[in-house]
Amino acid sequence: MNMLEVTNLSISFGGLKAVNEFNLTIKKGQLYGLIGPNGAGKTTVFNLLTGVYKADTGTIVLDGQDLVKLSTIEINKAGIARTFQNIRLFKELTVIDNVKVGLHNGTPYSTFDGIFRLPKYFKAEKEITEKAMELLKVMGLEAEANFTAANLPYGKQRKLEIARALATSPKLLLLDEPAAGMNPNETAELMNTIRFVRDNFDMTILLIEHDMKLVSGICEEVTVLNFGTELTHGITADVLNDERVIKAYLGD
Amino acid sequence: MKKLSKSTKNSLINYGMVIALYVVIMIIQLCGGLSNSMKGFLVPVCIYVIMAVSLNLVVGILGELSLGHAGFMCIGAYSGAIFSKLTEDTITVAPIRFTIAIIIGAVFAALFGALIGIPVLRLKGDYLAIVTLAFGEIIKNLVNVINFGVDSNGLHFSLKSAMDMGLAEDGKIIIKGAQGISGTPQDSNFTVGIILVLITLFVVQNLVNSRDGRAIMAIRDNRIAAESVGINITKYKLMVFTISAALAGAAGVLYSHNFSTLTSAGDKFNYNASIMILVYVVLGGIGNIRGSVIAAVILYILPEKLRFLSDYRMLVYAVVLIVVMLFNWSPKAKEFKEMVSYKIKGMFAKKEETQA
Incomplete structure (x- = not known):
């Protein structure tokens, strides 16, 4: 069963297409990663999902409920909760x-x-x-x-x-760089916590992260975003070894 | 005994403080030790305590700067006084009439608070401050030109002059333009003032220490995060604005029933008054209810007591404000206060140990 289905999500700021034709499907109970180089549009995706920005086109369906027209407050009541990249x-x-x-x-x-x-x-x-x-x-x-x-x-x-x-009490938890600024010990502890939350709270989790150890350690699937468009998605281990992904991070 | 939470303890201390002050003053008064000038301060002090505490709800708890607080007091003062004048002959029991007048003043002020809040609360920070400042001035000047009267045909109203209303011979002028309302029954007294202060403290403190208070402070600390956990920001801003206005309105009724004439001229309802109340809030500590009470009492009485300095009065007052500010907020002073309280606590701890 799918917890979240995002289809053809796009938003542009002036001439910049920050997120373009973005698709995402997360199954119930999954731990899903969203990765990509700086400025790829990951946090913009979070802001679209939580209603901070309104999408130009596309649909967002959470557990069968359409979220596109809802406000941030209503989206939270519908079951999406988030954390912030810069702690708030x-x-x-x-x-x-x-x-x-x-x-x-x-x-x-x-x-x-x-x-x-x-x-x-x-x-x-x-x-x-x-x-x-x-x-x-x-x-x-x-x-x-x-x-x-x-x-x-x-x-x-x-x-x-x-x-x-x-x-x-959300159905879907969005974590925006939960391990940013943590040392390796703290990160390892955080990984356990995230797993614990998923297992004990019956939670579906989507997280943005730059720490590949954390991503490969706990995410079952990942989507890679580059310049606002999806580069690839799939099982974490496969994606992280994909040459296009390595290129996007490291350059040619 | 059940263990009290810290916030409950703080609230109880505040009630206790106010009641103790009341008892002390009543005893002094009974012994005849209270000068006439001091007697004149009692009701105004209550008024400004209510004003400071209710403004602190907006400035300290919600974190928005409002500079039109005296405007709400003005609305309360006039609507309460109009009611008392209209019903002076029909409701002869003063306490009942005054209670209704207070409720009416509060309701009218709250109505204006909500009415103005709807468009204005979309603004933030400086912009909100400017609009509330303008609101206060508009109210004051509007009230200045209103003529209002009653006769057997009903209510009459004019913006030009009292004559223009065309009252019948049995008519009674209630508001006479800039001359305001005269002959309001003087129902205010210190006891009513203290009761209103206690009600204000009750409402504000209980609101702050509830689900809604947490939501309001969450909006103050981080609006975006508050929204992300499902808090309706507009609703809470409006709620705070309305409650604060209602309390200011009640204070206004107290004010208008303390003197027999009520005019909007002078500096009782203009921005100077709003700023003065803001000074009480800031010096008492933003978000600190007890601080607002203490600051309002001391800072209201101080300039009155400094009258013997004549020309130098406001100079000394300004210096006192600066000193209080430094003592409250400078890091060195904070350190010093912490050290003192630590030492005092240490002394008590030792005593307990030796007793044990």
Whole structure:
């Protein structure tokens, strides 16, 4: 069964075709990689998938639901959550509050309940605190729950972003360079975390990454993007040994 | 006893602080130790505490600069006063009439907050600041030319002059252009002021420490990320703007019922007033509710108490503002404060140890 089907997706900025006739099919439960040299349009694809940019042409279907006309908020509710290449945390909130913001739409009480502290408020707050702590445990952040997010070390900030994205209970998780700036140990740990998330949360994951060790280590399939168009796609090991791909990265 | 969370503890301290202040002042008053000039400060202090706390919701929690806060106070003041004048003879029980007046003032201000919020909140940063500034001025000047009266035929209204309304002989002029509203029943007192301060704290603090408060602060910290986790930015901006305006409106009603005449002339509703409230918020600490309360109390009373310096009064006031600013925000001062609080905590810890 296909979780995500993207057909003929295109967008241009002025005369530049940032993404051109892009196709992508991800099966349910798959760990899929999107790679390509700098400026290939990978993050633009993420922005199109999450509604930050509106596609000029093409369709995006998530689990049978058409997403093209939806806003970012509606797309998130439909089941896509993402992390960002340049970390975007709620810096002045605590670590646990960052996750609770992710649980926002899953918190069942109204503004009125909140201001007048009705029983619903206490019940729901207790539940989401537990949920948030669970997510932090998965990411190994439970000890830092009450830290201000800005004070976390870099690697943990990336993990917190994943926890926050997971809190929206998505069907598809988009990770934009999750290993950027991590040392080899942290990357290895991150690989385990991503696998754990896929297996235990029943998640489909699409990730952008430059670290080929991570890509070959966990992605089952990859698509290579170059100058906005697809170069090739297929089983990771085959694609990474493809001469065209090596050329695109290293030049002639 | 159940363990209280840090935010609940902070809220309780704030309520306690306000109630303690009330009790102390009431005791002093009963003993006759309160000068007439001090008595005159009591209600205005409450008004400006409400204004500062409600503006802090916009500036500190939502992170948008609004310079038209006094405009909402103006709307509240006028709508509340009009109601009281209209019903002066029908509702004779002052507390009931005043309560309804406060609600009406808050609702009208909230209405304007929402009405102006819809187009304006698409703007950000400086642009929003400029538009809110203009809004405040427009309200003030508009109110300045309105004539409004009532007679047996109903309500009358004119922008030219009071005569133009053509009131019948039994008519009563309510707003007389630039002369404003006179003879508003003086229902405001310190107790009502303190109750309103407590209500303001209750609403603002509970909002901030709820699902909606987290969403609002998330928008402040990172708009794009907030949207990506499904937070409706326009809705929350509008909500904050409306609630803040409603509270300012209530403060306005308190204001208009504190004096018998209400005019929009002078500097009570213009941008100077808005900036002054912003100064309370900034010096008290942006996003810090308790700071807003303390700053509003001290900074309102200080320039009044400095009157004996006559010409040098505002000079001293300015120096005080700069010193407070440095003490609150400079890194050295922060370090010093941390060291002091650490030492104090250390002393208490030692005592506990020796007791154990």
